[in-house]
Amino acid sequence: MNKTKQLFTLRIFVSACCLSLFLFACQRDKPVEDNWQSLFDGKSLEGWKSVGGDAPYTIEDSMIVGTMTKGTPNSFLITEKEYVDFILEVEVKLEGATTNSGIQTRSHLDSAANDGKGRVYGRQVEIDPTPRAWTGGIYDEARRGWLYPLDLNESAKTAFKAGEFNHIRIEAIGNEMRTWVNDVPVSAVIDTIDNSGFIGLQVHSIPDSLDGLKVYFKNIKIQTENLIPKDFPQDFYWVNLASNQLSEQEEKAGYQLLFNGQNSDGWRSARSEQFPEKGWEIKDGIISVLPSDGGESTNGGDIITNEQYTAFDLSFEFRLTEGANSGVKYFVTLQEQTSGSAIGLEYQILDDEKHPDAKMGRDGNRTLASLYDLITSDRNPRPRRGVGTWNRGRIVVTPDNKVTHYLNGEKILEYVRGSQDFLDLVAISKYKDWDKFGQAEKGHILLQDHGDAVSFRNIKIKKL
Template sequence: MRNLLLTIGCMCLFFVAAAQNSREQWVSLFNGRDLKGWKQLNGKAKYEVKDGAIVGTTVSDEPNSFLATEKNYTDFILELEFMVDPSMNSGIQFRSESRADYMNGRVHGYQMEIDPSKRSWSGGIYDEARRLWLYSLEYNEKGKSAFKNNQWNHYRIECLGKTVRTFVNGIPTAHLEDSMLTSGFIALQVHSIGKNDLPGKQIKWRNIRIQSTNLLPKKAEPIFIVNLNPNSLSAEEKAQGVRLLWNGIDTKGWRGAHKDKFPEKGWQIQNGVLSVLPGGGGESTNGGDIVTEEEFSAFELQFEFRITSGANSGVKYFVTENEQSSGSAIGLEYQVLDDEKHPDAKMGVVGNRTMASLYDLIPSLKMDQAKRKPGEWNKGMIRVYPDNRIEHFLNGYKVVEYQRGTPIYYALVARSKYANWKDFGMAPKGHILLQDHGDAVDYRSIKVRSMK
């Protein structure tokens, strides 16, 4: 009987393994001998096969170079290994294109970042020659430690419909929900270097394989999700406690600051966008600010915004409405501003009234890569931790970091326009506010979750 049970057990394991193998239909994209099935696009970096690996070598004064698959892929799981010179930058393109009608054939599309620098954004998702950073590793601090310098690293990319997930050495690094593009080639990037830069730096790729049928996503610890589908929540976001703070349809959950109902003028809801209407540039003189009916303490607030040329607005938090003001309601403010054309950007101290700053207190880091032009959507985020640490994010960059209630915080308040407001910004909870500063500004995808 014992031998019979052992035989049955072995047969079960065999059939389970066989079923698993039948589902995981891996296809090799690199035969280990030559570059059959690949084509080079854009720059003239050198690609060759050595010791069973594809080797990419930098060439001075050349644009980004890409070794692309001749075949396009829609839904797939891609795995590969690479080793990169620690002083290089590179990436794996996927769902990417090269068209004559777009920037003269420049490769554009999603890229899983290879970043051996101290920034440690390996595994993030960059939108090459298009929307720039979609998912930086500032959203996922734990993921920063997954990449190993001077070693072979394992990358995994899952593209299933609108969902894109990346893994570095088995650790989840990015989770993106986006429907902009669903098909394209895969490509190995050798980043450009200047004419005075030392050429000859190398990156090697091997064991490149793909699945395009019977796809099974990897079970992994949940991480922060960037959802670029307007006013929507994925099932994974809901499971993490994320909810819409504005439903994209009506004024439910919002009212005018110091009022019991939503303003009758100055605001507009159209096509899933909540807009401040132009009103001459005055502070809270048209429709007035709007606030959430709900109050928040420790929270993570996500929002997308789009400014017009010369516009001014802001997202405030810990607004109590206890203070009376001739202008906007009082609270800590994430500045929303056209830094190039609005005069407020030149006021204050050391730039503490520029885009994404803690208004009149702390300037945002000067990162030109984080800014978008007027008319383009920006992704903002405010994180408030239970210990009163607070962070501002702009398009994937962490641009402000501080802690309420510290001596430094009180010193900053003392030299600001809020010096005479008792306990400014120190309320244990408060409303979230969108500011009417008399300029046309759009908001959408306003989401919140508790950080407790």
Template sequence: MRKIIGFIFAVMFVPAAFAQSPEKGWTSLFDGKTLNGWKKLGKATYQVEDGMLVGTTVGKSPNTFLMTEKEYGDFILECDMKMEDITSNSGVQFRSHINPEGNNGAGRVFGYQLDIDPSARKWAGGIYDEGRREWLYALSLNKNAQDAWKNGEWNHVKIEAIGHHLKTWINGVPCAYVVDTMDAAGFIALQVHSINKPEQEGKKIWWKNIRIKTSNLKPEAFGKGVYVYNAIPNNLSDYEKKNGWKLLFDGTSTKGWRSARGNAFPAKGWEVRDGQLNVLGSDGKESTNGGDIVSLKEYAAFDLSWDFKLTPGANSGVKYFVTLREDSKGSAIGLEYQLLDDTLHPDAKLGLNGNRTLASLYDLIKAEKTSRFIRQPGNWNTARLVVYPNNHVEHYLNGVKVLEYDRGSQAYKELVANSKYKVWPSFGEAPKGHILLQDHGDAVSFRSIKIKQL
């Protein structure tokens, strides 16, 4: 009789055991009871409360991280998160590492981070390069995802890292898409950010249901039309191609470009080398060497991005809605995304209220930016310019939107009337035009020039 009862109990127990086991292919990184498998770097505290992992901020501490003891390469990671303080910051590190010399020998974490920013700028879900390049994908690049994070509620967070492709989701909403080759593997870590205000001390961050899948990975569809930050020079991912992106520079030739003053590409003053399209320096003499170059095609509504590298003191620009109909000396006329070394070039102090500085709409609207988002001459920066079908225009610098305006609006016309462009009727209001790379006499390099017609 005891054997029969024991057999019945065993049969009853089996379904319950399977119900509690992890979904096939997934491994829990947090057992809900202990911090086994994790180690801490920093002064903030982590503890287990009611099956949740809880981080608490402390004063006078750099960023603190609770790191997995194992490293992971390709994976899909999911967890649920909630934050108490919406003025602070947190995140989930992945493919990350430690610089033992950082923070005065205490060690500093560096690597990719799914950023959790619950503040008014709404950047939760973006990808940040902690301790290294900073923002790779500020969520201003994907406005449709900026309301995905819900303050005061549990939020479902997902990271997909397969090969060079890094994707994030918040509550099922596609957020950031980065293609990058910097790190192939590293640890995962939960961040408690440093704080700079006494009232931020003692605030909690909660995590639960932390799990990872490392085999039989299949990339999840990412919706349509999300901008991709692709750090591989002159490369388009399959996703970008399917969403209508095309390269305007293939990295090896001048195909698709010609002189702004003729049908052929300039015989001098420009070169293609090492995957870069370079305008050669000529002592700062505008359009006296090779001169400006323009795209063969004209564009109306479009999404355009490019990488650029300035030399110290350099001046250049990318112009749009260039018609070539104006009888102008020097550079051709058009709306201009200004490229400038704000520190060394005197043009930064001219114009009105800084409207000739880097990323500005030249001579019309100043780019509102902070120094931390500018990579100085000798380093690559990424610019993005969007012209919507309704003539709303946006300038971005390294993922951050720095200005916007409405082409042809009354406010726009008033700006033109008070600028040097007032001599050209209906300046910048053509229905379509060429993209122009400027020869201002200074050495500047371009790469990864890509465009999508809207």
């Protein structure tokens, strides 16, 4: 064989080897790639349908484009197929700085609503280019409202890039839902409903001035088998809607249940070492103040935790009856002499519409979620849910004495214990005669008996 043929044969051999290695690599990676399925072929809307409103969805440059349209309610492009557990990734871009969109997950359709055009309801991952910056938060469309607003994770507000494509990752596995925006962990919810449903893309209703602006979706893909959750920070704050249960994540992060849903373990009367024999009821996973005469501690009396706390993250759910009054107090020492309720800083729980206390005090500082008689809570009506429904309260006290009240995930007020501003407020309040009011190093958590029917559940705490 001459040198030319030898060289030619060698080149064929080398090329064959390279091809074999390439095919081997592709074969090795193929199972990972095959785990993703495209939900959009870039050419048609096969497998999707429009519901809810009249905003059009078209295809441009292998993207789904929704056009914001005046005079129409929220419009959705939803999958014809329903999904159970999945990992979804999509890239989204919005035009305009005051627009809105979202991605529906495990959602449903009330086909009779909107004159037969249907109304979508279910968990939505928010796309929010406004200064509020809640992209990646979890909203329950047309049902329960906000489940995870980004007041619960303020550091994630900078993840969204206005005017650019943003990568959204959503994991819905079992009863857990987690979101990322541009690889930043944003929200995490444990829910008790909707274990299956469709996926949808939203064009939000708009004022006339935004008519014609667009929202773009591309690279929409999903995994439904062999799901591997992405790593998540251990100290991340979860909204857990499963009553009186700690998730594995919460246990690892150091949370403890203050109410086990079955008995009064961990609680006692503010008047004695025993739990009250009357005035309180524990039933169906709920601990309730029974109605009496509407007076402070005239029936069963306040109850407090056995343990005292210094810096903490306290979450609880409460349900008011019409005209009811109660409160969650903290840094309760029992050292003050009082014939009524025990003294402490108070997260006010009140029917603002029907109870006269809402009109007393100064500038509404006795209304729902306020620091009672000291600081008025944000009066935005959005986080306030009606009497008879469950609300989620949260009180965070950091080691530097900064205190924050939340209502249904939204920050409602904040202050610093012992600061001059705080002392000035105490000096003009009903607490002015109590020495060093609200400045104790540690204290009990208290649920107030104000003589009205109020219920609590899902009470948990983490020491900080």
